[in-house]
Amino acid sequence: MTKLSILDYLNKLIKREITDGMHTHMQYPTPISKTLGIQIVEAGLGTATVQINATKEKHSNQQGTIHGGLLCELADAAIGTAHSTVIQEGETFTSVELKVNFYRPVFEDILTATASPLHSGKNLSHYQCDIFRSDGKKAAMITSTVMTLRGDEAKVR
Secondary structure, eight states, rough: OOOOHHHHHHHHHHHTTOTTTOOOSSSSOHHHHHHHHEEEEEEEEEEEEEEEEEOOHHHOTSSBBBBHHHHHHHHHHHHHHHOOOOSSSTTEEEEEOOOOEEOOOOEEEEOOOOEEEEOOOOSSSEEEEEEEOOTSOOEEEEEEEEEEETTHHHHTT
16 A cells, blocks of 8 residues: 555556555545536645536536536635645645635536636635636636644544
8 A cells, every 4th residue: 555645646647547545544536526527627735626527418507508506616615636745744724714716617527627726724714716718818816715734623524
């Protein structure tokens, strides 16, 4: 068994180099990402880019556009992935705030969400995530506050 850092694991996952003996202390890909079809396409220290092929059949609302909640989840996945690369084993984290601005409607499309830190603190970090349509136009911008949990707080998660 080979235990890897989150960042090393994610980069091997992206390159499809994960073997049966490789693992990390967090679960990737996450069950929600598998369910929705979210793929990690890039990971750096404190940054991440994820994509989804959003379809009318799976992800639309009653008006036929892609549901705004899916964009929120896509951003949360990118932000969570980004933050997971900077925490230590034995630490966990949770979103304490998420704010979204929708700029354009999304129809069937491949969406790309890129998250990066605006401020990285000891306990609270702030991220921005931009979601782009395949035509390069920004569909939404999300900001989030993430709290890192340590010690007993991290154990109950």
